[in-house]
Amino acid sequence: MKNTIAAISTPYGEGGVGIIRISGDNAEEILRKIFVPAVPGDPVNRRMTYGHIVDEEQNIVDEVLCVLMKKPKTYTAEDVVEINCHGGMVPLRKTLELVLRSGARAAERGEFTKRAFLNGRLDLTQAEAVMDLISAKTDRTYDVAVEQMEGILSRKIRMLRNMLLDVLVDLTVNIDYPDEDIEELTYRKLFTGLDSVRQQIQTLIDSADTGRILREGLKVAIIGKPNVGKSSLMNGLLRESRAIVTEIPGTTRDTIEESLSIRGIPVILTDTAGIRRTDDKIESIGIERSKASFNEADLVILVLDGSRELEQEDYDIMEHVNPSRTIVLINKSDLPQVLSASEISSALKGARTVSESMKDIEGLKALEDCIVSRVETDTSARRESILVTNARHRDLLEEGMRSLCDAIDAVLRKEPLEIIEIDVNSAYERLGEIIGEAVADDILNEVFSRFCLGK
CATH class of the missing domain: 3.40.50.300 (P-loop containing nucleotide triphosphate hydrolases)
Known part of the structure; x- marks a missing residue:
C-alpha cells in the first residue's frame, strides 16, 4: 500500500466539475509537481486553493481548485489530494494522465475504500455500506445504508463477539487450569450465555429477507x-x-x-x-x-x-x-x-x-x-432494529448459527468442554468475518471489485 493511487472519482461525461482523487504518501509531492497556485506558496492543509494544472513544459492543462488533506483524518487515512477540474472528459483525462506520469498509479475498483478498511478507518460492513449508499434508488434504501455506514450492524456484531469471547475465556480457564481456585463453569451457565447469543443472531437472520428487498x-x-x-x-x-x-x-x-x-x-x-x-x-x-x-x-x-x-x-x-x-x-x-x-x-x-x-x-x-x-x-416491527441487507452477512450469520447450535447441543448432552470450545470458536470466527476481522484476501478482493472506480 506504499504506492500512491489516483482515479477520476466523479461520473464519466460532461458536467460542471470533475474530481480527480489521489491517495498515498506521494500525494502532496505529485500536487507540487503539477499545480501552480495563483498566489505563490505551499499547499495549506484542508484549504481549497485556486490555480492551474501544468504539464512538464509548463503548458496549462486546466484551471482548477485543489485541496490537500493530510493523514490520518481523511477518507483513506492517508494523505489525500482532490483536484476539481472542469467537468469534461478531455481536461479530466489529460490531468489524470499527468498525475500518473508524476508518480501515481491508476486505482483499482474500490481501492480507496479498501485502503480505508485496511488502515482501520472503516470495518468491512461499513465499507460495503458505502457502495449501498451510492447505489441506493429510494429514500428507505438510503436510510438503511447510512445506518450501516455509521456502524449500527458493526456494533451489534462486536457485542455478540464479546459475549462469545467471554464464554471462550471461561471455557479456556476451566480446560487449562481445572485445579486452580476459580469459579466452576456449569453447563447451565454455558447454555444461558450461548442461547442469548443464538436468539440475537436469529433476529438478524430473520431480518435478511426484508433487508434484501430494500437493497x-x-x-x-x-x-x-x-x-x-x-x-x-x-x-x-x-x-x-x-x-x-x-x-x-x-x-x-x-x-x-x-x-x-x-x-x-x-x-x-x-x-x-x-x-x-x-x-x-x-x-x-x-x-x-x-x-x-x-x-x-x-x-x-x-x-x-x-x-x-x-x-x-x-x-x-x-x-x-x-x-x-x-x-x-x-x-x-x-x-x-x-x-x-x-x-x-x-x-x-x-x-x-x-x-x-x-x-x-x-x-x-x-x-x-x-x-x-x-x-x-x-x-414496522424492525423500524428501530437492525436490518441485514447483504447476502454475505446473511450467509456468515447462518454459518455462525449452525456452529452455535452445535455448541448448545453439546452443552445439553454435557459433552467435554473441549468439544464445546471448538464450535463456539467457529461461531466467533464467522462473526469476525462479517466485520473483516478474520477474512481471506480473495474475499476482500471480491467485495471491493464491486465498487466503482474512484471510490
Whole structure:
C-alpha cells in the first residue's frame, strides 16, 4: 500500500466539475509537481486553493481548485489530494494522465475504500455500506445504508463477539487450569450465555429477507390469462404507457421488466405474457417465461376479470402460485361484476384480494397499499432494529448459527468442554468475518471489485 493511487472519482461525461482523487504518501509531492497556485506558496492543509494544472513544459492543462488533506483524518487515512477540474472528459483525462506520469498509479475498483478498511478507518460492513449508499434508488434504501455506514450492524456484531469471547475465556480457564481456585463453569451457565447469543443472531437472520428487498428491490410479477388487464395495470403503476394494450388476447408475448419506487420501496415489476393453452410457438415461449417469472418473484399479482366467471385457465394458474405471497386483483370493477372476493377466498385460501378498476387512480392506490404491506409488515416491527441487507452477512450469520447450535447441543448432552470450545470458536470466527476481522484476501478482493472506480 506504499504506492500512491489516483482515479477520476466523479461520473464519466460532461458536467460542471470533475474530481480527480489521489491517495498515498506521494500525494502532496505529485500536487507540487503539477499545480501552480495563483498566489505563490505551499499547499495549506484542508484549504481549497485556486490555480492551474501544468504539464512538464509548463503548458496549462486546466484551471482548477485543489485541496490537500493530510493523514490520518481523511477518507483513506492517508494523505489525500482532490483536484476539481472542469467537468469534461478531455481536461479530466489529460490531468489524470499527468498525475500518473508524476508518480501515481491508476486505482483499482474500490481501492480507496479498501485502503480505508485496511488502515482501520472503516470495518468491512461499513465499507460495503458505502457502495449501498451510492447505489441506493429510494429514500428507505438510503436510510438503511447510512445506518450501516455509521456502524449500527458493526456494533451489534462486536457485542455478540464479546459475549462469545467471554464464554471462550471461561471455557479456556476451566480446560487449562481445572485445579486452580476459580469459579466452576456449569453447563447451565454455558447454555444461558450461548442461547442469548443464538436468539440475537436469529433476529438478524430473520431480518435478511426484508433487508434484501430494500437493497435489491421487491420482485413483483403480474400474471393472469390473456386480456384481463395485466399490461394496463403495469402502465398504471408506472404512470406511463410502457406495455402495449389492445383488446386482442396474446398481445404481450414476452416479459417486460421495469423498476419503480412505491412509497420508498424499490420494486422490480414484471408484466408477463397471458397464460393459456396455445399452439403458437412464440407465444408458448413467452408463457414459459411467465411461469419462470412468477416462480422467482417475491410477490405475485394475479389479475382476474371481475366481469367474467372463473375459467379453467384461472384455476390452472392458481394451482401454481403460493397464496401467502399472492395478491388477487379482481379488475374491471367499473363493469357489471360476476366474480366476488368470497369466491376467490375459497379458491385460493390465504391470498389477499383487491377489487378495483385500474382505470381509477384510487384503485391503483389500494393495490399499492397491498404491495407496500408486504414489506411494511416486517419493517414496522424492525423500524428501530437492525436490518441485514447483504447476502454475505446473511450467509456468515447462518454459518455462525449452525456452529452455535452445535455448541448448545453439546452443552445439553454435557459433552467435554473441549468439544464445546471448538464450535463456539467457529461461531466467533464467522462473526469476525462479517466485520473483516478474520477474512481471506480473495474475499476482500471480491467485495471491493464491486465498487466503482474512484471510490
